[in-house]
Amino acid sequence: MKYRKKPVIIEAYQTNEEKVIHTLEGNMKASVGDYVITGVNGEQYPCKPDIFQKTYDEVKTSGLTFGEAIQAVKNGERCARYNWNGKGQYIELATNVSYINAEGKENNVGHNTMGNKAIAFVGNQGVQLGWLASQADMLSDDWYIVE
Numbered sequence: 001m002k003y004r005k006k007p008v009i010i011e012a013y014q015t016n017e018e019k020v021i022h023t024l025e026g027n028m029k030a031s032v033g034d035y036v037i038t039g040v041n042g043e044q045y046p047c048k049p050d051i052f053q054k055t056y057d058e059v060k061t062s063g064l065t066f067g068e069a070i071q072a073v074k075n076g077e078r079c080a081r082y083n084w085n086g087k088g089q090y091i092e093l094a095t096n097v098s099y100i101n102a103e104g105k106e107n108n109v110g111h112n113t114m115g116n117k118a119i120a121f122v123g124n125q126g127v128q129l130g131w132l133a134s135q136a137d138m139l140s141d142d143w144y145i146v147e
Helices: 049-055 066-074 135-139
Strands: 011-014 019-023 026-030 035-038 044-047 062-064 079-081 090-095 098-100 106-108 117-123 126-129 143-145
Touching (some): 062 066, 066 079, 066 143
Antiparallel strands (some): 019 026, 035 044, 062 143, 079 143, 090 117, 117 126
């Protein structure tokens, strides 16, 4: 079998001094120019610049197109537009979507091509499932990943 590494966004910085990094495998030395990476569980470790460049691409977090924002949402990020009127609102991927119909029966949504998912708009007045973008939303390049 073959496996693909999941896309995981990490935080890293390039150090300008020698330092000792306390890793899960013990203490490791980071030289000037090495990257210090913070992993998904908060662990840190050093990485040589050539390995870092081969392994990681910088993640754009602002000035995103609508397509880039949707891909970020599909990857588990929350996204918003700088020019939305409401502050603190964003979109995110909702999974395990279900609803109760007029007869009181719960229906689990299942679609052949998109599964049991929908985009949720989280605003100041609640959550709207199945949010649809306006033309302004789709044509704007002011999307950003909400931290």
